[in-house]
Amino acid sequence: xxxxxxxxxxxxxxxxxxxxxxxxxxxxxxxxxxxxxxxxxxxxxxxxxxxxxxxxxxxxxxxxxxxxxxxxxxxxxxxxxxxxxxxxxxxxxxxxxxxxxxxxxxxxxxxxxxxxxxxxxxxxxxxxxxxxxxxxxxxxxxxxxxxxxxxxxxxxxxxxxxxxxxxxxxxxxxxxxxxxxxxxxxxxxxxxxxxxxxxxxxxxxxxxxxxxxxxxxxxxxxxxxxxxxxxxxxxxxxxxxxxxxxxxxxxxxxxxxxxxxxxxxxxxxxxxxxxxxxxxxxxxxxxxxxxxxxxxxxxxxxxxxxxxxxxxxxxxxxxxxxxxxxxxxxxxxxxxxxxxxxxxx
Ligand SMILES: C[S@@+](CC[C@H](N)C(=O)[O-])C[C@H]1O[C@@H](n2cnc3c(N)ncnc32)[C@H](O)[C@@H]1O
Numbered sequence: 001x002x003x004x005x006x007x008x009x010x011x012x013x014x015x016x017x018x019x020x021x022x023x024x025x026x027x028x029x030x031x032x033x034x035x036x037x038x039x040x041x042x043x044x045x046x047x048x049x050x051x052x053x054x055x056x057x058x059x060x061x062x063x064x065x066x067x068x069x070x071x072x073x074x075x076x077x078x079x080x081x082x083x084x085x086x087x088x089x090x091x092x093x094x095x096x097x098x099x100x101x102x103x104x105x106x107x108x109x110x111x112x113x114x115x116x117x118x119x120x121x122x123x124x125x126x127x128x129x130x131x132x133x134x135x136x137x138x139x140x141x142x143x144x145x146x147x148x149x150x151x152x153x154x155x156x157x158x159x160x161x162x163x164x165x166x167x168x169x170x171x172x173x174x175x176x177x178x179x180x181x182x183x184x185x186x187x188x189x190x191x192x193x194x195x196x197x198x199x200x201x202x203x204x205x206x207x208x209x210x211x212x213x214x215x216x217x218x219x220x221x222x223x224x225x226x227x228x229x230x231x232x233x234x235x236x237x238x239x240x241x242x243x244x245x246x247x248x249x250x251x252x253x254x255x256x257x258x259x260x261x262x263x264x265x266x267x268x269x270x271x272x273x274x275x276x277x278x279x280x281x282x283x284x285x286x287x288x289x290x291x292x293x294x295x296x297x298x299x300x301x302x303x304x305x306x307x308x309x310x311x312x313x314x315x316x317x318x319x320x321x322x323x324x325x326x327x328x329x330x331x332x333x334x335x336x337x338x339x340x341x342x343x344x345x
Contacts, residue, residue: 007157011164012244012257013209015155016138019257026259027104027136032077036262037247039132040229040282040327041080044317048083050289051129054345055084058127058225059092061339068095069126069224073217074133075100078110084129085113099124123222130217130228134267137210141242142167142175144202150181153203159256171206178271179204179238203242207268214272214333223338229282232269232331239266269331277335280345283328286321288345293318 020026033039040047059068072081078100085098098114099121100106106116115121120128141153143163150172151163167175175181181202218226233239246253246261255263269279296311322328334341 009154009156009162009164011140011152012155013138013140013206015157015257016263019259019263020136020138021103022259024259026262032104032107033132033262034077034079036249038250039076040321040330041076041083041131043320043327044314045083045087046291046314046317047286047321048080049087050286050291051080051127052084052087053289054129054225054227055088055096055127056092057345058339059095062125062224064095065125066095067097067125068092069097069099069121069124069128071099071101071120071124071126071128071220073101073120073128073130074136075102075116077104077107078102078114078116080129080131081114082111085111097126120217120220122220124220124224125222126224128217128221128224128226130214130226132230134210134214134228134269134272135230135264136262137213138263139209139265140167140171140206141244142171142181142204142206144181144199146200148199150175150204155257157256157258159254159258167206171208174206174208174211174271175204178207178235178268202240204238205242205244205265205268207271210267211272215274218274218335218337221337224336225339225341226335226337228267228269228272228333228335229330230269231264231266231329232279232333233266234268234270234279234331238268267331269333273333274335276341277333278341280332280334281328282330282332283322283324285332285334285345286318286328291318291321293322 034042055070070084081098081100088096100114100116101120142150143153145151145163150167152167153161154164155161181204243266244255245264246255248261253261293315295315296308301308
């Protein structure tokens with residue numbers, strides 16, 4: 001199917017796949033994700049230190065295995081795995097093995113101890129951690145037309161959209177289960193839920209590829225814990241018009257699938273969850289892992305001014321990582337594999 005100047009009409013999933021990961025895709029660029037936006041990993045070393053403490057808890061739960069894996073899933077430029085390995089106590093570090101799983105090429109300055117792979121290693125014992133991965137797993141989008149029918153949104157390379165065929169099959173089932181939109185009916189307001197406007201124009205991001213991607217990552221862990229951290233929403237509080245967004249050079253922008261910007265949509269983490277999973281907010285997870293935004297005591301300013309300034313800076317970074325309306329609202333999906341989750345946050 002072709003459009004005029006803007007190119008071929010495609011679903012958002014296919015268009016995003018090429019725009020992010022194709023030969024000229026956004027994530028093939030040398031500057032990496034950090035060149036365009038700040039994740040928790042870039043916001044502060046406190047994040048990697050907290051993940052290192054989580055890895056120590058997993059180590060404890062696993063009974064201190066001779067080899068303890070840390071798998072940084074969708075590693076960007078390997079910043080998290082680098083920070084985690086650095087923050088481990090010596091007795092754990094000596095048994096730890098770091099993996100960075102990325103579609104982009106290995107940065108030349110990455111520590112030689114870190115293995116750089118395209119797929120997670122199979123059957124590892126340890127912790128797989130996916131920070132801001134699933135929001136970049138491309139999804140199709142459904143939109144309700146004037147007759148109340150859910151149709152696939154088609155897009156051209158220049159970002160122009162139009163509606164395509166009705167959503168059917170497994171995608172329709174996913175919507176029914178996780179993100180219901182009216183399938184048929186008049187263009188009037190829904191009778192239930194927080195949204196009270198007309199049906200027409202309501203949108204949903206069809207998270208099925210993310211559920212599959214997460215299930216496959218979890219299946220790669222032999223024993224231990226898998227954690228997905230992302231912008232998230234859960235059933236009953238889905239955004240009525242979806243969350244598809246672009247990012248370029250630190251700014252939010254219109255999502256245009258031409259390789260010039262990141263294309264991201266918040267994650268239905270409850271749909272990704274497998275049996276035994278737990279979902280909590282980043283602020284609660286990080287607090288349970290010892291990240292505190294409490295200010296240091298003023299007396300420290302007189303006894304050790306340099307330590308006071310350092311502690312104040314750390315409190316500011318902790319506040320950013322746990323901020324309401326910001327990183328603190330991110331969801332942490334904890335998926336224990338073959339271990340009890342009692343000792344985890
Ligand atoms: C938003 S960045 C997050 C980077 C890093 N985790 C962080 O928090 O700073 C998303 C990364 O996921 C990578 N990615 C997406 N799908 C992937 C896959 N199936 N396997 C490995 N990496 C993937 C992209 O190349 C990109 O570097």
